[in-house]
Amino acid sequence: MCITKLFSSFLVLLFFGCSQPVIKKESSNAPQKLPLVGSLQVYKYKFSNGLKLLVLEDHSSPTFAYQTWYGVGSRDEVKGHTGLAHLFEHMMFKGTKNHKEGEFFKLMKAVGSEGENAFTSKDYTAYVQELPKEHLEFIAQLESDRMQNLIVDDAAFTTEREVVQNERRFSYENNPDGLMYQEIFGLAFTEHSYHWPTIGYEEDLSRMAATEASQFYKNFYAPNKATIIVTGDIKHDEVYNIIKKHYEKIQTSETLNIQQARESTQTTPRRKIVKFNIQIEKLYMGYPVPEILHEDIPALQVLGEILAGGKSSRLYRALVNTGVSSDLESGVLENTEPSLFLITTNLQKNKKAAFAESIILREIQRLIQEPIAQKEHEKVQNRMSFAFYEGLSHNSSLARFLGKYEVISGNFEEGVKLFQKSLVVNAEDIKKAAKKYLIPDHRSVIIGVMK
Amino acid sequence: MREIILTWFISLCFIKSVFALDVNFEKDSKLPLVYLNVVIKTGAVDDPRGKSGLTYFLGQMLLRGTKSESKEQIDLALDQMGAVLEVETRAEALILRGSVLSSKLSEFLKLLKSILTQPTFHEREIKKLKSEVISKILEELSSDRTLVLRRATKFLFQDHPYGKPILGITKEVETFSTEDIFSHYNKHINHGKMSIIGAGDTDLSIIDTWAKGFRNSIKESGNSFLVFKPKDIVTKKFYFIDKPDRTQTQIYGGQIGILMTDKNYFPLYLANYAFGGPSFTTKMMEEIRVKRGWSYGANSFFRMGKQPRSWQFNLYPKIKDAPDALVYTLNMIKDFREKGLTPEEFERTQKSIINNSGFMFNTPQKRVENLLLEKTLDLPSGFMTRYREEVSKLTLNQVNQAIKNFLKPDQLVVTVLGTAKDLKEPIVKALGISENEMQVIPYTQE
Incomplete structure (x- = not known):
């Protein structure tokens, strides 16, 4: 069949x-x-x-x-x-x-x-x-x-x-x-x-x-x-x-x-604690998001930047500047099929991953409820423009850009369109994407702790 | 054809400023970006005694507040420009690495000037950075790969400044004060030690005018600590970093290296390229990965400095294979010293380096990195473009003689990371040494 x-x-x-x-x-x-x-x-x-x-x-x-x-x-x-x-x-x-x-x-x-x-x-x-x-x-x-x-x-x-x-x-x-x-x-x-x-x-x-x-x-x-x-x-x-x-x-x-089997909708948070020979805790959080060609991907990309793009981003200020984490990353993973919006952070000495998680949840909620300033939005656009051009700076990175988007989305032009669309995403689109995808009950959380 | 390629590359040289500050810029308008590095000839080797990590700390503190901008304002300004400004600390260089959309260059330069000339080193930021750096050190100790490199470097150089960890040691980082940082800044951030090297979508005159504008705001010159030549280890030494539950080992070994300006550098560059260099066709990859499947990677490499630094090798076999793989590798080194390269190996490697040499400077970014290396290691101008010419002149005899003179199989420092209760005994047995000859150090120890 x-x-x-x-x-x-x-x-x-x-x-x-x-x-x-x-x-x-x-x-x-x-x-x-x-x-x-x-x-x-x-x-x-x-x-x-x-x-x-x-x-x-x-x-x-x-x-x-x-x-x-x-x-x-x-x-x-x-x-x-x-x-x-x-x-x-x-x-x-x-x-x-x-x-x-x-x-x-x-x-x-x-x-x-x-x-x-x-x-x-x-x-x-x-x-x-x-x-x-x-x-x-x-x-x-x-x-x-x-x-x-x-x-x-x-x-x-x-x-x-x-x-x-x-x-x-x-x-x-x-x-x-x-x-x-x-x-x-x-x-x-x-x-x-x-x-x-x-x-x-x-x-x-x-x-x-x-x-x-x-x-x-x-x-x-x-x-x-x-x-x-x-x-x-x-x-x-x-x-x-x-x-x-x-x-x-x-x-x-x-x-x-x-x-491929399709994932059924997640209705409750999933958590797992993993023990390592490490001296600081680690936190990985993932939320289900759609595939690369989905119309919400540009807004999710901008959302990732607002949360953790650069040292003035919301999560960097809330986690690193306050002495909770030493670094962090976040963003939507670009895949052919529905994938994850990932947030990862390494904690500072003696700080708990669960505490960082609560801050992340709070910041996401704040983003959904409060207006996004025009300046913050422009900042993200400049950062994304920079990253886009930098990714095209030499022969092998150009080829990699073309190859990746041709294969995961069927047409390299989708990669260019994604960039262009991300520049015209508005504040409401970003809030909508956060509300639609960064749902607390949909999150999966891995916490790495010391053995 | 090769001649044409090389000539073509070399014709793309940097334009240098005529003003006193050392400014070098290559115009490249392919994309609307500008890359700019402020290179200062200081580094971890200049960390004062008992203040390991101070140069790294100073570099990070530069980004944490000026007389006119707080850390938050600097972060926001950079992000708003779509710019990246990071500080990289090496053993002998502190590099402010900036990249920005060309449309935002003037704002970026204004901020960069302020960062370089008007830092505040605020107490509150020092406290926050200490906590971040200590966490990064603990993270470095948590990863097998970074831990073994950190410790192997220390074991090789002992108390020599090249043995200092870039991030520092937690106990010493905790002692840093505002005075320490200001004193280090005044000593090392001066234009006698500074070069500006960049490429991108703007003109030299713009960068030059900017550099002239801040040249008088920083000191003319400062004291430089002269790094002395590291001593060879007298006899072979073995260290075991004990970390529980490992299913794989990390093995690093090495000896004191060579200067890039040494007459034996190019012969040894070729020799290392054949033995464990950056390809899948080396002796190490062939014997250890391809034939035996012992390790995903097996490499050897030089680390370069103003003084001879190191030649090191690494591999990461699983526990069961580690004793055999280590003994085999040590025998390979011994054998390599005695027999050198065969005529076929020499010819193949020489041809490969010559034909590949254009890739050493085929993009503006690579040319920037080459110049940066020339400046920080005090190499003659144009040194990095000479590989093809120098390697072409080599003979098999020269290379094999250089290998014989350089390699010291009986004076290697070998570091193994693994689980001691599973692995120490088999390794000691395979090496034919006594238990006491392999010092065990817990992985948590800095």
Whole structure:
């Protein structure tokens, strides 16, 4: 049975393996030319196999960034197999039919690559690097090769699984903030796959087999799940021709709809106390919020700034300036599906997380009830403008902006629209968003205390 | 092609002010932003005896009130401009790092001048900051990663100023007074020690005029404490930081490093690049991560100073693998000293550094950071653009000789963070040392 999104709100189980025919279209070398900001333009192409290509020319240095974003993350995993998306990301650096294990990095280093790496989130996996301008065809060849010719063998898988388990120990098991982050999602999501950490659970990783990775590769690593972003000292039509040459013949995979369970509405606060070998307390609070494309996201972004953007923000003044906390962060998490508005803070010595929580609740209530001054609003707009432009300052950050929004919202222009909309959000929108989403009964709270 | 790239980058140099204050600015109008750093040649090494953390504290206090603005007013003004102003404290540099929308630059410069020239160091703010800094120190001690780095640095340098923790020690932070801070300000915030380095959407003349405007409001020069050269450790030393319930260890080891101006610096830069440098193809990554899956990361790196600072390595294997991984790494270092690089490894690494060298200065921000390093470490002008040229000239023999002369496998200081009851004995056994040779320190100890 094929479950469409229309009915997904009634589901509490995950469904896996529903395929739909891929509609084939001819590739077109006539790109859409889309404005980003100022004089920056993005050329957007789509190939017959579903592959998308975004090119942004910037000739300010003779280099370019080349990133491949796959629309697959830990959201696409199923219970008992958590961490597969991320573990597979590691496997992509192993051998292919054309290049034996270890060659990828050696070839990259030989041509002077920079920042070759990869990352996996709940919604996407991205492979990133920068290169001197003359190596466009070289990287297109390597990336297209591992999109279609990867070898997933048992020995390499076993070693890499051990590396990932070690990464888990490093970033989560022995890192209080990593564990707090894992716990807040674990508490706030009971049914949806955002419940588990992207790195996966140790018990799932330890029984994961190479065959699962092979299947994952077949399902998700295909042109119709990928977007290539090239930014820098290149010409868009030349990029198009090279990408066409190396990718156009790669077969699509069947579209796999993993229908996620939808969270039922939370009606009472959830709390969990976690004990660590720490010397100060920690507090993480999460409220359910909608997905990235929802009309309330711009107001929630501004709300995050009003609460904790900068040292003059409401929560900074109420928590840090009063000697309760030593730092804090807050904001809406941008995800493909409904996610969290997160507030985190480290307490000062001998201060209690529960006290900080009561201050946060009080400040949220004050924000809902009292007017927001025009100056405060303008301040937030300036801070958001600064952050937006700063995020576009070099080739790799530009590519990352385009890749992220193209994958999580289906169109990079949504990222620009979000910024533009956030600048015109008014005080009433902000208060409404706070009232609608920062509901005390909807909060999940993790408190980290000393053992 | 490589020549063209390098020439192109080098042609994008900073324009320098002709006025006495050292001002360097690169115009870049791609985005409506300006990045501005006020770099002062002081740092944690200048913390007076018994006042560890005072330079960091001074840096933070600069942002907490001037004769005309309270802390709250400074915070609000910066946020209203959409600006960021932070103070970074290094061992030998105090850097006010500012970034702002170019449309708000003049307001920002006015505030920055006030912050630099008219701080008040109000008693109330000192008290509040003390509490924040002490909490940050406790946070640093709570995280395995920051804790081991802090302690490994101390174990390596002992009482040398390079061993001082940037944030300080809680007991000493508690003693800071208004007088201490004013005295430190008067001694170190002067334009003899100051450089202004920036890039962005404005002209040098604007930054220059601004700098001229406050040059007379701060002292001409002050006393500088000359950091002496740290001494090598005589014999290998082992420390164990005991923290309960660890499922993984953090291992840091190292020795005293080298000056960037030393004739062996570039040979050793290449050697380290091959051994444990910033890539997935190094010997350490290959042996420890790729072949054995022992650790997610395995690296080695230099930390640079006006005096030789450190060469260190780190890895973080799980408890069970820690003894083998540590012994294997120490043997790798010994082996590396004896055998050096093979011709193939040398050639591959040299090519990689040369081809990658353009990325050392391909953005205005990177060029700002390079200049900042040149200024703070007293490097010759243009030093950071010379990597390609210097590495091109190296021979395998030079590199291997430099490795032999530099590495001291028998004089390493090794710090292991883990749970002593599970791990001390196996580690001691694997290393073939006595129990007494590994000193155990509780993780709560500063």
